Structure formats: C-alpha cells, structure tokens
Amino acid sequence: MLSRITHQIASLIEAGIQAAQAAGDLPPFDMPEIVVERSRHAAHGDYASPVCLRLARAARRAPREIAAQVVSHLPEAELVGQVEIAGPGYINITLSAGWLAAQVEAILQAGDRFGDLLDEERGTAQVEFVSANPTGPLTVGRGRGGVMGDTLANLLAAAGYRVEREYYFNNAGRQMQILGNSVRLRYLELLGQTVEFPADHYQGDYIREIAADLYEEHGDGLAEADESVFRKRAEAVIFAQIRATLARLGIHFDNYFNENGLYESGLVWEVLEELRRRGYVYEKDGATWFRVTDLGGKKDRVLVKSTGEPTYRLPDIAYHIEKIRRGYALMVTILGADHLEEYPDVLAGLRALGYETDNVRVVFHQFVNLVREGKPVRMSTREGHFITLDELLDEVGRDAVRYFMLARSPDSHMDFDLDLAVEQSDRNPVYYIQYAHARIASILRHAQASGWDVDAPADVALLHHPSELALVKEMLRLPEVVAQAVEKLSPHFLPFYAHDLAAAFHTFYRDCRVVSSDPADADLTRARLRLVRATKLALARVLHLMGMNAPERM
C-alpha cells in the first residue's frame, strides 16, 4: 500500500506497453527502463513519464501516437485519477483524490516506520565516519562528516538495512607521539623550566589544560616521566571530549576500531606479502612501493617507509579487507575531500587482491569554510586556532548545526557563516520545520481541550480540499526521498524535503480549519484530525532521520 508511487506507476505503464504490443497496436521492441518522475508543474499532473519519447525510434512511431496506444491499454488502478497525453508525448498522471485521502490511514498505520522501504530485504550496512585520531578537539569539518554519516546511517536503516556505525582510529603513530610530547613540554613549563616548543607540536590551549591537570595531580612528580605517560593521558582526555561532542550532536557509535588491531592480527603484513606475491610491490630508495600504475592509478605510492613504518594506505587496505570479511552487504566510508587522492589506491589494492568492491562505497564531502565578519576563519589543529565543533554547538545548537551541515550536497563547498547562524537564529529554516510540528501538537491539544477524541476513527474520504490532498501527496514523497538519498548516498535531500513538507502543512493550515465548533462539521473535524496526526508523524520521522528534535511546543 505504501510502496513507492513511482514504482507503481512504472509497472502500470509497462503493463500498458505489453498489452499494446500483445494487441498488435505497437510493434515489438525491448522493454526500456520506464522513467517516472514527479511533475514539476501542476498543469502536468502529479507524475509524468517521458518513456514514449524514447520509444519513438524503436517503435518507429511519433511519441504521441505511442502514448495514445499505451494509455488505451493501461490497466485499471486505484491510485490513478486522470491520465493525459501532453506536449511531445508525455504521459501525465494525476492521482485519484479518493486514493490519496485513503493514504492518511495507511500512514497512520505505518506509524513511526512511515517512510521505510519495506519492499526489499537487505543485509547489514556499515557506515564508517568521523574516525578522527585523538589529537585534539573535533573541528567543524569533522562535524560535517559526522552529521552526514549519522544521517546516512539513519537512512540506510529506513531503507531496510541493519546498520552499524563505526569509528576507526589510530592511537599509535607519529602524530600521537608529538601530542604526548606537546603535553610533556607544557608540563615542564609549569614546573618553571624553559623549554623550546617546536613549531610542529600542538599549540592549542587544550594541551596546556591537560598539562595543568597533571601538574595539579602530581606536582613535579612527572618531571622525569617519558612522553608516553603524557600521551596516554592526552588520549584519554581528548577521546572523552570527542565522544562528548559527538553525543551533543546525537551521534553514537556501535564500534570503535583501533588500527592497532590490524597489526596485532598480522593482517597488515599479510596484505603486503600478498600484494608482493602478486607482483604489485617493489623496493626503491629503501622504501616499499605499491605499483598503482599497473592498476590504472596515476602514480606509484609508498606502502612502507624506509623507516619500516607503513604509510596509511597499507593499513587502510587491510582495514577494508577486515570489513569485507565481516560480511557486510554494504560498506560506506565518509571522507573529507583531502582523501580524494588516496581512496582510489585503496580500492585498487582491494581489487588487486581479488576482492569485489561493488559494495564498498565512499562519500566525499567538500570542506567547511567558517566565515566570521565576512572573512574566512583559517583552521588548523596543529596551530591551535580554530573554531571547535563544540564552540559551534554552543553558538548555534544541535538542531541548527545538523540542519545546515545536511542542507548542502556533499560535493558543495560549504560556507558556514557564524554571525549569520547566530544572528538569524529565529528565522532559521530549522524553526520553520519544527514549528509545523509544534503547531500540529498545539492543534491536538486544543482539540482535546475542546472535548474531541483525537484517536477516534473517521471517514478520511471527506478530505478533498486541494490543500488537504497536496499535503497527502507531499507526505507520500517520503519513501521516494529516502530511496533517492540512499541510492545517491546524499543526505541533503532530507532537509529540502522537510521544508517542502512543512510548507504543505502551513498552507493547509491557512486554508482549512481543523477543529470546528459547528456541529455540522463534526465528521470533517474528525477526518482532519486524522490528517494532521499523520502529518505530525511524517514531520517527526523526517526530523528524526536528520537527527533533529520534533518539539511539541515552541
């Protein structure tokens, strides 16, 4: 009943084409892909298919003639109201008012699972995101990846996958040593020693804070301690901070995977040996190189430095193999644009080792530019002057951060204007959407206070006002939007849809009074209560998919 409308219409058209061919009214040809899309203009009905335009060549007929044959053989269907042939040969379909009204009950029945794609059985999907090493507070850029990954995970769950969220990190490595040493040097400063603080060390105030805490606890007792003591403390503190920041955003992980595990299990070295055995590895200048050029890559890359340490490409290949072995149906990694160069090499490595990579997907997002007073804010973790994700949350709040981070296509560079976000907070699109939800809650409270039973059954066939039907149509788009966002791994469709849905409700609110004091309208009131309850469900679902709150009052 709630399967996607585009699918339903496509199968009707396909049946129409087959019937026309069987009757000899259309010549035989291979069935094309039946494209069905939502009409952009009201004059073109609700849904349209340009399929007859594409058939012109194969059928050797004018598109309009083909369309006429298809339409005359179209099977009967409840959801179809009116069918028209228009323009060069489009088939335009207007949904039936009665069917639309009846969908209100279907939505209520689906409850908080409305929007789910129920038609397909899928396995487990894994989404790996954020994955920042614990060297400092999360940046705003990580926030974008975090929000995108978490929302994609929600979407995949709605699309029928079981979902695991994973955070991949490395607490060994050179960066962590520098971190530990940074804290150690700040600590020694507190003991009154004069130290030279290298430029490539972490400059941020958070380093001094960790050092100060250690000083408070141990006095000068750590004066002779080595870097690892400070590193362990820094890692614990920073990781706790990172988790706290993510929790503020509503992000929680099922699994934290430490890169160390790949060394402990020996997988990293197995991968290297297997690549070597297959002839993709050679030695040069004391380092071990990956012959990516033989695999269609642009440039050979170092896998193991002359120091004996692997570069990140090698463990990254091993990590993907580890994931593949876990048997996921789909693996999605969210990465910033700075990984664009690396990732093809990882995939090439997997293929070279004989792994299928069709279900390994990666989503790159472009950088977030923070803008303050019209000027870009340069961000560098190392140099220590940056706006942290925490500070952004302080200023703007979770719902707005999530909304803005989502409301752009991943490919789009994002300017996040801090002044604007704060200054305009009461005119925020976030509030427009949440207000629709709160308004419905208010209507329901009002109805109850006036003695209505908001759970009472009703005859939804009474819903036929254009604004009522437009609202139902808008709600029925949700499964399409979920499907589209999952297909393209692009969560930005959600905020746009949420806005459209809220707009449809606000228009309905203007045109149709829900709770009437006229006894003659009692049945209509009951029907409209059903409608707004369904709308409230749909709005809440979209907001929750985006990880935002659906407030009862504002």
Next chain:
RNA sequence: GCCCCAGUAGCUCAAUUGGACAGAGCGUCGGACUUCUAAUCCGAGGGUUGCAGGUUCGAUUCCUGCCUGGGGUACCA
C-alpha cells in the same frame, strides 16, 4: 604542470543522474492576526545556468577547449 570538486536570482544553495516554462530560503517591495501558535501565509520583483563550440527530438546535467575559486598532487593522517 597534472588530478578532483565547484561556478545557477543581490547572497546561501536546489534541480528527481538527459525531460516540458530552471526552483527554494535569506534579503528587497506590497498585503493578511476578534478564529486551532503570525517562528505563519499571500503577492511582486529578480536568470543569456562562467565563456565558446559539440552530441540529439530535448542539455544546468554528457563531450571538447578556455576562464575563475577551492582542494589535492608527501617516505603526514
């Protein structure tokens, strides 16, 4: 130099992977609260989709070249 992403209304961004007349928000201008929340609604204005070619029934979308901005081009992650 080479690679990737972007270039669409004054600003920030969409556009159902090639479909009909390119759409929203913000900003500007003008209207609507004695009625379930005006954080709302209605209307107006705003465009040679960076430029030039090409592919076809049809291009913001695909191809070629150029221009501008961002990122990358590490034995850093």
